Amino acid sequence: MNHSIKNVLIVGGGSSGWMAAAVLARFFSKQIQIQLVESSEIGTVGVGEATIPPIRTFNDVLGIKEADFLKQTMGTIKLGIQFENWSQPGDSYMHAFGEIGRNLGIAGFHHYWLKARQAGVAEDFWRYSLNEQAARHNRFAPMETIPGTQFPGLTHAYHLDAGLYAQMLRAYSEKLGVKRIDGKIQTVDKDSESGDIAAVQLESGERLEADLFIDCSGFRALLIGEALDVDFEDWSHWLPCDRALAVPSEAAETITPYTRAIAHEGGWQWRIPLQHRTGNGLVYSHRHLSDDEATHTLLSNLDTPALADPRPIRFKTGRRVQQWCQNVVSLGLSSGFLEPLESTSLHLVQQGLTRLIKLFPRNGIQPSDIEEYNRQSQIEFEKIRDFIILHYHLNSKTDSPFWRMCREAPKPESLLRRIDLFAGSGRVFREQDELFSETAWEQVMIGQGITPQDYHPLVDNLEDHQLREFMNSWQRIVDKTVAQMPSHNDFIASLK
Ligand SMILES: Cc1cc2nc3c(=O)[nH]c(=O)nc-3n(C[C@H](O)[C@H](O)[C@H](O)COP(=O)(O)OP(=O)(O)OC[C@H]3O[C@@H](n4cnc5c(N)ncnc54)[C@H](O)[C@@H]3O)c2cc1C
Numbered sequence: 001m002n003h004s005i006k007n008v009l010i011v012g013g014g015s016s017g018w019m020a021a022a023v024l025a026r027f028f029s030k031q032i033q034i035q036l037v038e039s040s041e042i043g044t045v046g047v048g049e050a051t052i053p054p055i056r057t058f059n060d061v062l063g064i065k066e067a068d069f070l071k072q073t074m075g076t077i078k079l080g081i082q083f084e085n086w087s088q089p090g091d092s093y094m095h096a097f098g099e100i101g102r103n104l105g106i107a108g109f110h111h112y113w114l115k116a117r118q119a120g121v122a123e124d125f126w127r128y129s130l131n132e133q134a135a136r137h138n139r140f141a142p143m144e145t146i147p148g149t150q151f152p153g154l155t156h157a158y159h160l161d162a163g164l165y166a167q168m169l170r171a172y173s174e175k176l177g178v179k180r181i182d183g184k185i186q187t188v189d190k191d192s193e194s195g196d197i198a199a200v201q202l203e204s205g206e207r208l209e210a211d212l213f214i215d216c217s218g219f220r221a222l223l224i225g226e227a228l229d230v231d232f233e234d235w236s237h238w239l240p241c242d243r244a245l246a247v248p249s250e251a252a253e254t255i256t257p258y259t260r261a262i263a264h265e266g267g268w269q270w271r272i273p274l275q276h277r278t279g280n281g282l283v284y285s286h287r288h289l290s291d292d293e294a295t296h297t298l299l300s301n302l303d304t305p306a307l308a309d310p311r312p313i314r315f316k317t318g319r320r321v322q323q324w325c326q327n328v329v330s331l332g333l334s335s336g337f338l339e340p341l342e343s344t345s346l347h348l349v350q351q352g353l354t355r356l357i358k359l360f361p362r363n364g365i366q367p368s369d370i371e372e373y374n375r376q377s378q379i380e381f382e383k384i385r386d387f388i389i390l391h392y393h394l395n396s397k398t399d400s401p402f403w404r405m406c407r408e409a410p411k412p413e414s415l416l417r418r419i420d421l422f423a424g425s426g427r428v429f430r431e432q433d434e435l436f437s438e439t440a441w442e443q444v445m446i447g448q449g450i451t452p453q454d455y456h457p458l459v460d461n462l463e464d465h466q467l468r469e470f471m472n473s474w475q476r477i478v479d480k481t482v483a484q485m486p487s488h489n490d491f492i493a494s495l496k
Contacts, residue, residue, distance in 0.1 A: 004363055005032060005211040011185065011200065011223060012216030013038025015048050015162055016332025016349045018169035020214050022062055023353045025176035028360070034177070037200065037208060039184040044166070045218055045313065045333060047246050049272045049279045050078060050259045050343035051157040052435075053097050058350045062172060067495050072168045073160040074275040077257040077488060079135040081342065085263040086448060087395055093447030094258065095342070096131035098155030100439055101474045107456040110442050112470060114426055114455040121468045125446055128474045130481060131155060135258040139485035149481045157343075159259065159272045159279070181208065185217075188227040196327040197223055212365075213328045221334035224320055228328060231321045232336070238389050238412065239317040240405070241267055241339050245294055245310040246281040249302045257488040261341060263395075264297050265289060266402045270340065271303065275492060278304055283339055288402035315339070319381045324373045327365060329356055336381060341391060344384050347435065351380060383434040386415040387441070394419070394448035419445065426452030 008024060010017050013036055021036050028034070059069055069075060080096035101109030109128065116122030126132040130151055134140060143153040174180065183202035191198045199209040200222075215223040224230050236242060252273055260271040267284025282298040289297070295310055319336030323329065331352045338344055355376055359369045392406035393415070418441065422428050428441045462470065486494075 003211070005361060005365075007033045007035070007210040008212045008214060009200070009208055009210035010034070010036040010214040010216055012036075012218060012332070012334070013166065013170070013180070014044035014216060014218055014332060015166055015169075015346060016334075017214075017216035018166045018173060019058070019346070019349050020216055020331055020353060021173035021178045022169045022176075023058075023357065024214075025173045025178050026062055027357055029176045029178075033179075034173075035179045035181060035208065035210070036173070037181045037183055037185065037202070040182050041184055044162075046162065046311070047244070047279075047281065047313065048162045048340070048346055049274070050081075050159055050270070050340070052343055052347050053155050053157045054347055054350060054435075055157055064168075064172070069160075069168070070158065070492070070495055073158070073164045074277075075158045075160040076255050076273055076275060076492060077140045078157040078159050078259055079131040079140070079154065079257045081259045081261055082135070083261050083263070083391065083444075083447060086261075086268075086391060088397060088449075091447075093443065094126060094129075094132045094135060095440060095443050095447070096126065096129045096135065097157065098129070098131045098439070100125065100132075100443070101128040101471075104470075105458065107458040108428075108438060108442070109474075110439075110446075111426055111456040111459050112462070112467060114452060115459045116467050116471045119464065119467070121464075122471050123475065125443070128471070128478060130478050133478050133482045134485060135256070137482055137485075138254055138256055138488050139482055140257050140488045140491045141485040146481060146484045149484070150477055151481055156257075159274055161274055161276070181206070185222060188223060190227060194326070195228075197227060211327065212361075215328050215330040215334045216332050218333045219315065219337070221320070221330065223328045224323070224325060224330035224334055228325050230325050230330075232316070233318045233321050234316060235318040235385060236316055237409065238385070239339055239392070240285045240287070240402075241283045241317070242315060243286045243291070243294070244281050244283045244313040244315065244340075245291075245298050246279070246313060247298060247302070247310040248277045248307045249280055250304040250307060251275065251277050252304055255489050255492060259343065262301065263403075264301070265293075265400055266297075267294070268341070269298060269301055277307060278302075280306075282310075283341070285402060288405075319378070321378075322370075322374050323352065323377045324356075324370045329373070335377075338381065338384055338388055341388050342384070342436075344388075344435070348380070348384075352377065379432065380435070382412075382414070383431065383436070386412055386418070387436045387444070389415055390419070390441075390444055391448065394445065394450065396449060419450070422452055423450050424452065425454045426456065 266289030272279035397403040
């Protein structure tokens with residue numbers, strides 16, 4: 001294609017479709033006509049309610065204020081994810097957002113903690129995490145409201161009602177001129193010469209043409225999968241869960257500012273607290289847990305009474321080998337899926353959109369732009385994949401075929417290299433622009449049972465008494481700051 005893009009058609013009105021509409025309208029509404037087609041008869045996947053901190057940048061770019069966002073999506077604050085029973089039954093640790101303690105020069109805080117721990121002068125690793133301590137005490141406050149604190153801010157994300165979020169983004173997009181069409185796509189027409197998608201044909205007979213198509217059609221992958229036949233790289237040998245049940249339950253009295261991920265036989269359960277309800281679900285491998293057993297496990301482990309029957313969802317973990325092909329960019333479930341253990345899917349939509357805006361063609365779609373988009377997407381998906389596998393791999397449960405298989409099945413080399421490095425000398429490196437920080441990797445590796453054999457030699461520059469004082473002072477700073485925060489419930493109530 002060697003002409004500029006005048007029309008974009010977004011296919012699908014789930015979270016990814018409306019995120020795409022909002023961002024494209026925010027940047028290009030003056031130059032491009034943007035349409036979105038969705039089928040209210042088909043509906044959306046209806047899950048995807050836990051996020052990670054970069055979502056705040058997404059909202060900032062759109063000019064959405066935190067208080068408005070939380071009110072409109074019945075949202076709550078998320079400071080991390082509490083993993084329960086993952087390494088051994090009864091274990092619990094948090095992947096808390098933000099830093100833990102303070103790095104001294106080149107050596108990360110955890111090296112100091114490792115030595116202090118050996119010397120018996122350190123507490124649990126998370127005792128030095130502002131996020132974890134605030135979460136444990138159900139507290140939250142914007143940092144500017146805490147006098148005299150040494151912290152720049154709490155690194156937080158949100159829990160949100162996905163349906164309300166889509167509604168909010170729809171209103172935003174329509175205000176900027178996005179045209180919504182409710183209709184079911186029956187056929188997809190291709191240009192026989194270029195191989196590009198030319199138009200989609202609706203059941204009503206309406207034909208929608210565009211220069212660029214954004215495939216947000218969910219697991220159906222109408223354009224990227226069905227019409228363009230782009231291969232799906234299956235990762236289920238590494239991440240064997242393939243089904244989920246989702247059920248809302250009544251809101252809890254105490255709204256905890258963190259997600260819970262509770263390991264069970266054959267899978268794990270999520271618990272996402274919102275203002276008006278709690279989102280729950282069980283992610284499982286159908287080869288290890290029957291649907292009936294899964295339903296029983298989920299319903300017998302709810303904290304509050306269920307508000308509906310569990311809804312089944314089937315999925316396959318993996319990714320499209322080309323997420324941008326011809327004149328189709330796929331986003332959301334059509335582009336691939338990594339199970340929701342670390343709440344990364346909406347983030348991947350956000351990243352896809354950022355990449356698309358950066359590579360947006362001015363005068364025709366260049367193959368080199370497509371190649372770069374696909375190269376970056378592949379790296380991003382693979383790094384997140386390894387982080388998720390890590391949780392399954394490092395378990396020491398002996399009485400469960402599912403968990404034994406997760407531990408013993410072959411793993412990507414890239415992951416095994418990281419584990420070896422950390423187990424030997426406590427070192428971990430964030431690679432390129434990968435999402436998860438060193439602190440995130442440290443928490444999951446320590447939480448899942450690795451104690452590195454050594455720490456960085458720079459730590460020995462501190463005298464024993466200095467090391468003890470360093471650890472104690474961080475604990476005092478964290479305690480003092482958390483003590484000044486209101487409860488999370490009070491923070492949410494203050495928004496009304
Ligand atoms: C069990 C589970 C839990 C998850 N939890 C999280 C989480 O905690 N955090 C997170 O970030 N993500 C999570 N996700 C992922 C998240 O739900 C999705 O990334 C997100 O909802 C985006 O979905 P989507 O918009 O791509 O697809 P969908 O929501 O499925 O939307 C597809 C759209 O395409 C339309 N469509 C399809 N076919 C046609 C047709 N023929 N004609 C017209 N329209 C059509 C549909 O009507 C719909 O509007 C989870 C996913 C699953 C499966």
